[in-house]
Amino acid sequence: MKINWFSPLPPAQTEIANCAMRVLEVLQNRAEIVAWTNQLTWSSEIEKYARVCRYQLNQMPWKQINQGDLNIYHIGNNADFHADIWQISRQSPGLVILHDFKLQHFFTGIYNKTWYDKEVYIEHMQKYYGIKGRQAAASFWLGNISIEYMDEHYPLVNLALENSVGAIAHNLNIYKILEREKRWFVGYVPLPYKSQSKSTNKINFDRSLPYRLILFGYLNSNRCLDIVLEALSTFSDKNAFRLDIYGRILNKKYFTSIKEKIKTLGLSDRVKIHGFVEESILDKALANAHLAINLRYPTMEEASASQLRIWSQALPSLVTKIGWYATLPQDTVAFVRHDRFVEDIQQQLQKFLDNPEEFVAMGKRGKRLLEEQHTPEIYAKAIVDFSEKACQFRCKSVGYQLINRLCEQMSDLSNYQFSEQEIKRPAEAIHFLTFRS
Amino acid sequence: MKIIVTTVQVPFVRGGAEVHAESLVNALKSAGHQVEIVSIPFKWYPSERILDMMLVSRLLDLSESNGKKIDLVIGLKFPAYLIPHHNKVLWILHQHRDAYDLWGSKFCGLSQYANGLQIRETIINADNKVFHECKAIYTNSNTVSQRLKKFNYFNSIPLYHPPQNAELFYCQDEQSYFFFPSRLNLMKRQELVLQAIAATSNSVKVIFAGESEDKSYENYLINLTKQLKISDRAIFLGRISEEEKIKYYSEATAIIYPPFNEDYGYVTLEGMLASKPIITCTDSGGPLEFIRHEETGAIAEPTPESLALAMDKIWENRTWASQLGRAAREYYNSLGITWSKVIEKLIV
Numbered sequence: 001m002k003i004n005w006f007s008p009l010p011p012a013q014t015e016i017a018n019c020a021m022r023v024l025e026v027l028q029n030r031a032e033i034v035a036w037t038n039q040l041t042w043s044s045e046i047e048k049y050a051r052v053c054r055y056q057l058n059q060m061p062w063k064q065i066n067q068g069d070l071n072i073y074h075i076g077n078n079a080d081f082h083a084d085i086w087q088i089s090r091q092s093p094g095l096v097i098l099h100d101f102k103l104q105h106f107f108t109g110i111y112n113k114t115w116y117d118k119e120v121y122i123e124h125m126q127k128y129y130g131i132k133g134r135q136a137a138a139s140f141w142l143g144n145i146s147i148e149y150m151d152e153h154y155p156l157v158n159l160a161l162e163n164s165v166g167a168i169a170h171n172l173n174i175y176k177i178l179e180r181e182k183r184w185f186v187g188y189v190p191l192p193y194k195s196q197s198k199s200t201n202k203i204n205f206d207r208s209l210p211y212r213l214i215l216f217g218y219l220n221s222n223r224c225l226d227i228v229l230e231a232l233s234t235f236s237d238k239n240a241f242r243l244d245i246y247g248r249i250l251n252k253k254y255f256t257s258i259k260e261k262i263k264t265l266g267l268s269d270r271v272k273i274h275g276f277v278e279e280s281i282l283d284k285a286l287a288n289a290h291l292a293i294n295l296r297y298p299t300m301e302e303a304s305a306s307q308l309r310i311w312s313q314a315l316p317s318l319v320t321k322i323g324w325y326a327t328l329p330q331d332t333v334a335f336v337r338h339d340r341f342v343e344d345i346q347q348q349l350q351k352f353l354d355n356p357e358e359f360v361a362m363g364k365r366g367k368r369l370l371e372e373q374h375t376p377e378i379y380a381k382a383i384v385d386f387s388e389k390a391c392q393f394r395c396k397s398v399g400y401q402l403i404n405r406l407c408e409q410m411s412d413l414s415n416y417q418f419s420e421q422e423i424k425r426p427a428e429a430i431h432f433l434t435f436r437s
Numbered sequence: 438m439k440i441i442v443t444t445v446q447v448p449f450v451r452g453g454a455e456v457h458a459e460s461l462v463n464a465l466k467s468a469g470h471q472v473e474i475v476s477i478p479f480k481w482y483p484s485e486r487i488l489d490m491m492l493v494s495r496l497l498d499l500s501e502s503n504g505k506k507i508d509l510v511i512g513l514k515f516p517a518y519l520i521p522h523h524n525k526v527l528w529i530l531h532q533h534r535d536a537y538d539l540w541g542s543k544f545c546g547l548s549q550y551a552n553g554l555q556i557r558e559t560i561i562n563a564d565n566k567v568f569h570e571c572k573a574i575y576t577n578s579n580t581v582s583q584r585l586k587k588f589n590y591f592n593s594i595p596l597y598h599p600p601q602n603a604e605l606f607y608c609q610d611e612q613s614y615f616f617f618p619s620r621l622n623l624m625k626r627q628e629l630v631l632q633a634i635a636a637t638s639n640s641v642k643v644i645f646a647g648e649s650e651d652k653s654y655e656n657y658l659i660n661l662t663k664q665l666k667i668s669d670r671a672i673f674l675g676r677i678s679e680e681e682k683i684k685y686y687s688e689a690t691a692i693i694y695p696p697f698n699e700d701y702g703y704v705t706l707e708g709m710l711a712s713k714p715i716i717t718c719t720d721s722g723g724p725l726e727f728i729r730h731e732e733t734g735a736i737a738e739p740t741p742e743s744l745a746l747a748m749d750k751i752w753e754n755r756t757w758a759s760q761l762g763r764a765a766r767e768y769y770n771s772l773g774i775t776w777s778k779v780i781e782k783l784i785v
Contacts, residue, residue, distance in 0.1 A: 066548045067541055091551035165555075391558075398559045401485075402492055429495035433488075433519075433563045 001031040001387060004065055005050065006088060007074040008081040009035060010043040013248075015218075015305040016076050016099055022194045024049040027380040031387070034068065038084045057084050065092060070387045075160050076100050077300055079109025086110075090163050093397050095185075095390045097168045101177075101301035102151035103160050112141070128158050148298050155301075165397045166390035168383075170303035171324040183400070185393040187386040192379035193308035195370055205360050206290070209240055210270075211352065214289035214315075216246035216282060217306045224295040224320070224341065225258055231345035233265035240353055243271045244289070246282050286310070291352055291359060292317040293345075297338045299323035307333075308374055311366035316359035318348050332366040334359070392436060399434030406430070438508040438784065440465055440472045441499050443517035445479035445490075450650050452620055453703050454530055456601045457577070458513055461528075464776035468784075475499065477517050484550040487516070487533070491563055494519040511783055512571075515560070519567050526783055527568070528575045528596060529585070531700040536560040537588045538698060544624050565589055572785050578701040580722040595726075596782055597774045600703040602679060606710035608762065609687040611755065614642045614672075615716070615748065616689035618682055618704055621649035621673075625696045626718075627658055632741035635665040639752045641745075643693060646674045646682060686711035691734070691751045691758055695744060698722035709733065709769040714761035716747050727772075733765035 005024065008017040024033055024046065033050035042052055055061065065071065071094030073085050086106075089096055100106070111121035118141050125137035133154055139145045157178070161167050166185030169175040175188035213232075219225060225245070232238055249255040262271050274285075286292070292310040294317050301323045310317045311332070319325040321335040334351070336344040352359050406426055410418060442465075444458045458474055465472040477494060480486045494516040499507050500523065510525045512518025515533045518525075535547035536557040547553045568574060568585075574593040576582045582593045619625045627645060634641055649655040655673075662671045677685070686692065692708030695718040702723040708715040709727065715734035717724040728734040735747040751758045 060551065062551050062553060063541065063545075063548045065551075066554045088551075093552060093555050163552075394555050395559045395562045398488060398555055402488060405489075406492070425496060426492075429492055432495055432566060433491055434559060436562055437566055437569070 001070070001384060002068045003027075003031045003033050003383075003387060004068040004071040004094070005033050005035045006071060006085045006094075007035070007037075009037050009039060009046050009052070011041070012039060012081060014076070014078060014081050016074055016081065019192065019305065020074070021046060021049075022192055022376045023379055023383070025194075026376045027383060030380055030384045036065075055084075055088075057087060060088065060091075062092065070094055070165075070391055072097060072383070072387070073164075074099060075103070075106070076302075077103060077105040077109075079106055079114060082106060083110050083114065086160060093163045093165050093394060095166045095168060095387060096161055096164045097170075098157065098160065098174065099170070099302055101157055101169070101171065101174045102155040102298075103157055103300075104147050104150040104154065105300070107156050107159060108140075108147065108150075124156070124159050125154060128156065129154050151298060151300065163397065163401070165393040166386065168386055171301055172327050173324070174301055184397070185386070185390045187382065187389075189379055189382035189386070190373045191303035191305060191308060192376040193305065193312060193370060193374045194376055195312040195367070205356060207356070210242045211240060211290040211356075212288060213241050213243040213291050213293055214246070214285060215243065215293045216286075217294075219245070219247050219249040219254075220251065221254055222296050222298055224297050226261055227341045228293055228295065228345065229258070229261050229265055229267060229271065231342040231349075232270065233267055234342070235346045235349055237350070237353060238267075238270060241270065241349065243267075243293075244285060245271065245273045246275070246277055246285060248276045249273075283313075286313045286315060289313075289315060290356070291315070294318065294325075295320045295336060295341075296325065297322065297341075299325070308370055311363070311370040311374075314360075314363040314367040316352075316363040317366070318345065329365070329369065332362060332369050334362065395434045395436060399430050402430045402434065438470045439502075439505065440470050440509045440511060440784075441475050441507055441522075442472060442511045442513060443475045443477075443494075443499075443520050444513040445477045445515070445517045447479050447650075453701070454514060456703070457530060457598070460598070460601055460776070461511070461513075461779075464780055468777075468780050470784075475517070475520070479514075479516075481533075481535070481546065484547060484552055484556050487547075487556055488559065491516045491519055491560070495521065495563075497521075509784065515564070519563060521570065524785070525571050526573045526575070526785055527571050527593075528577065528779075528783060529581055529593070530577050531581055532564060532584065532588075533560050538584055544697065561588065565591075573782075575782060578723045579726050580698065581700050594782070596779055597701075597772065598776060598779045599774050600706045600710070602683070603706075603710055605683055606707060607683070607687050608712035608766075611690040611758070612688040613690055614644050614688075615691050615693045615752075616644050616646070616685050616713075617693045618646040618677075618685065618707075619694070619696070620647045621645070621655050621658060622651075623654065624698075626739070628661060629695055629718075629739060629741060629744060630693055631658065631661050631665060631667065631671055633744035633748060634667045634670055636741045636745035637749050637752070638745075639749055640670060641748050641752050642670045642672070644672045644674060644685060644689075646677045646685060648676045683711070686713065689713050690755065691716055691748075691762070693717075693748070694721070694724055695737070695739065696721055696724070697739075699724060706769065706774070709765040712762040712766040714751060714758050714765060716744070716751065718744065727768070728765075729768070731761070733761055733768050735761075 007020040008014050010017045028049040035050040035052045036055050073089040073096045075082050076099035111117050122137040126134035140150050168187045170191040178186045292315050299322050303324045319333045334348045462472045497520045510522035512527045535545045539545040541548050568591045575596040576593045579595045582595050585591045585593050662668050691714045693716045694704040699722040705724040705727050715728050718739040720739050730736040737743040737747040
């Protein structure tokens with residue numbers, strides 16, 4: 001099988017690029033891969049696993065692309081990395097790997113911040129959510145509705161999957177939602193992670209105080225950093241912990257407010273912001289930490305690569321009981337309810353102090369889960385299996401295009417009044433052409 | 438019987454397919470049947486139009502007309518052969534070749550579209566399903582049958598038919614030229630012949646008859662002729678009458694016809710009817726079913742050098758050329774290609 005792989009590639013500053021590296025390393029054993037990118041530069045390591053071709057959106061080499069058996073498109077919420085990929089996916093139907101389910105950030109990144117095209121955004125919202133969607137879009141554009149509200153009620157995943165032949169989710173709940181629509185081929189496979197650490201370094205638990213909490217990754221406001229600080233500051237035994245924060249805080253205003261909060265809450269000697277560090281330094285920090293804090297609110301329903309990294313170190317963790325996190329086995333993570341954040345965080349910290357061994361065991365179970373379900377080998381096998389099945393859906397997706405075109409024409413002619421007999425013959429014709437016998 | 442022949446036509450473009458359909462209708466009428474052609478105007482760009490054409494074909498109802506039952510539908514071309522009927526026979530001139538043997542080649546337009554692969558698979562899917570609906574599948578050549586077998590895994594029977602005005606072809610003393618009657622088209626490879634002329638050792642002359650649906654390609658050929666400095670040896674007549682065409686055949690030293698993977702190729706049969714040797718190429722498809730190397734013509738590699746060698750050899754040996762031409766005519770006669778045999782098979 002020959003696969004065209006459209007994804008951000010390292011050194012792009014996104015976990016999806018790292019994911020590509022992990023997967024392609026093993027996927028190359030099962031399929032011939034051409035990795036397509038619009039980046040000017042990419043890690044030379046990727047060329048060990050795939051032929052890399054650069055594309056420009058206005059000069060797509062379709063003939064070359066069409067020599068592949070299937071295009072695989074990676075779609076996530078960052079328009080900088082995924083806008084071009086999405087545009088290609090709409091033109092040349094393929095299999096979409098959804099790294100996020102709630103995609104308002106992505107589409108507003110395109111329509112609101114890049115193309116400044118209010119009308120098209122509103123039309124899309126009307127297409128998928130009717131008149132209510134149109135009204136919400138107009139109101140959102142004026143700043144009267146928050147993006148979190150839009151994400152919750154209008155995830156726009158159908159727009160991301162427009163013309164696609166199938167979708168792959170890393171979240172079982174998302175898989176079930178998409179499967180219910182019976183519109184595409186849908187597959188589920190856990191997000192892959194290449195476990196670096198062979199030994200569980202938490203075997204000899206270091207009981208010296210303070211215990212080290214760690215929070216890392218791309219630090220947006222949905223990482224609940226301010227709430228963690230608040231919980232820590234009012235926790236009765238706060239001196240038993242220190243918190244290390246690693247990663248980029250992209251929003252400068254947010255960064256300033258966090259720094260201020262650390263000062264105001266009197267946590268300057270308990271909390272340290274390290275910023276972005278090299279991978280090896282972060283790995284060392286994770287290896288030396290006692291408990292990871294990996295909260296999200298709201299969540300885009302995505303599977304968390306950070307969580308997999310935490311498990312790879314057999315590190316216990318606190319996670320929010322929403323989205324993908326809520327689907328995790330309860331003996332592999334410690335849950336925090338989003339409407340009881342401070343209370344639950346403090347309760348879990350107390351449990352940790354009372355019985356750290358239980359948390360050590362939790363971390364080990366997480367690592368076992370990672371090794372059993374999240375290996376790149378499992379992922380690569382699933383990708384090839386799904387790709388073979390998705391190819392069978394290519395004609396079916398033409399059927400939906402024909403249905404849309406026909407309905408538009410018939411609606412114009414008959415003002416939405418169709419008899420069953422009128423619809424039967426075109427339906428049979430489309431079925432004949434586009435469904436495999 | 439009331440019979441409908443279904444085909445497609447690109448408006449204002451006329452070629453072998455149109456002649457084929459009309460000749461079939463005439464033959465059926467001569468056999469006493471009531472016959473009509475249903476022709477769908479075909480457009481293949483942008484690629485979505487192909488899907489529209491397929492859907493339109495599938496929506497047509499040819500089960501009866503004016504309250505009178507239509508007894509038989511004979512489908513000739515994609516997508517007109519998708520039109521449903523309870524008693525349908527296919528006599529396939531060719532499928533939508535962009536989706537099959539031409540896919541990904543320099544001749545393929547479909548693979549240059551973003552959704553080309555998707556449309557390709559839809560075409561193949563629809564073809565496979567429609568083949569199951571038919572009472573019988575015939576093709577116009579073994580070349581087309583082989584494609585069906587290769588890409589769709591269907592068996593079919595080649596059914597040769599005579600070219601239009603077969604009885605009017607004759608042979609006269611040759612007037613020192615090769616004749617290449619065909620639409621000017623990338624796949625007919627006039628360009629290859631021009632390059633071959635430039636590579637010949639003799640002052641070989643080729644007369645081209647036919648026009649192009651693409652003016653820029655015609656201009657390209659004219660410019661190439663100038664670049665190769667063979668303007669006096671490559672003559673472009675443009676469109677000529679049937680009568681003129683038969684005369685050019687009759688006085689040619691040989692016929693040159695090296696298309697890429699042709700379905701059938703009337704030119705081959707017309708050359709044989711005019712008792713002329715035919716020069717073709719190893720990848721020319723249909724012509725290879727009739728031409729026997731150095732018995733009824735010459736088969737060269739599809740390179741200017743190889744083609745030039747074959748042209749030189751015939752140019753230098755006119756007596757031998759006449760012998761080959763006579764053998765070609767005898768071979769044609771031995772094949773027993775008649776409309777009555779075709780009709781006998783198609784009427785079920």
